[in-house]
Amino acid sequence: MTNSEGSPATGIGVQPVVASDGAGALVVIPTYNERDNLPLIVGRxxxxxxxIHVLVVDDSSPDGTGEVADELAGADDLARIHTMHRVEKDGLGKAYLAGFAWGLDRDYRVVIEMDADGSHAPEQLSGLLDAINAGADLxxxxxxxxxxxLVNWPRRRxxxxxxxxxYARLALGAGIHDITAGYRAYRREVLEKIDLGSVESAGYCFQIDLAWRTVQAGFxxxxxxxxxxxREIGVSKMSGGVMSEAFLNVARWGLASRLAQVGIRRG
Structure with a gap:
């Protein structure tokens, strides 16, 4: 089931998954050369x-982002900021998967994706958590x-x-208007069920892949x-190769879904 009309009102009898101050949720922030942006986004x-708790997943940034993350964690007396250092730049998808595994091992009830560059306003995160508390799985x-x-985005992008x-909405029939979006909150039950170990996608395609798996699993x-x-600081890391990967994979997933539906009808 999907709903694209915005955040729902809190349902009667629905128990909150996370507290109003974000307790019980983990924000995973992948970083590569974001030393100037990181303190700003964490502070916000x-x-x-x-x-709320934060996990910074740094891919050995040569600009010292990892050291900045460690300083932020060391200065946090309440132990809400955590760091993970990976040995190579291995892509957004792999960084998120590592962060998801870390969060699931530590019993967070909701795991959140957020960019380090300020494009995702932390002040709007409560809207996503309200939707989770009202019954959304993603x-x-x-x-x-x-x-x-959209603010200050180039027209071409x-x-x-x-x-x-x-293209993804039509090819998959998923009914999600922004399936490439990277600002999202998952209940832990979703991440436990959708076989993260088999995910190989990156960038745009990673976001489409996980949303599609979530829909296919009935969440x-x-x-x-x-x-x-x-972003005001730094440069975008999106590449043409990532876009090509998304185009081809969406076509493959959409075809597989339609063939499966035909098989069910014939059966």
Missing amino acids: LQGALPG AIGSRYVPGGK EILSRGANT TVREVPITFTE
Whole structure:
């Protein structure tokens, strides 16, 4: 089941999964050369949701981002900031998978994806958690549902992003308007079920892959409108190769799904 109309009202009788200050949730932030952005985003997170925990997953950034992450963790007397150092730059998907495994091992009830560059506003994270507390299994911060916005994004990138999402929605029939979005919150039960060990996707394709697995497993996905703001510091790490991977994989997944549906009808 998917719902693209924004965050739902809290359901009667639904027990909150995480506290209003974010306690019980972990934000995974992959980093590569984000030393200037990282303190800003972590500070905003702690200001918005004082109880939330953060895991910085650094891919051996040559600019010293890992050292900055360690300094932030060392200065946090409440032990809410954690770091993971990986030995090589191995892609966004692998960094998130490592962070997910770390969070699941430590019994966090919700695991969140967030970029380090400030494009995902920490002040809007409560909307995603509200959707989780109201019954969503995956809450996606969406640029392309009513109320969603793009700020300072180059027109070319917006066209590519909207086109990629339209293509994925039509090819998969998933009903998600922003399936490439990287601002999202998962209940731990989703990550435990969707076979993370078999995920090989990266970048855009990683986000599509996990959302599609979530839908295929029968979980509830809801899109929450957000304002996405283009980074002010540093440069985007999206590549043409990642876009090509997404295009080909979506076609393959969509075809496999349709063939399976035909087989079920014939059976």
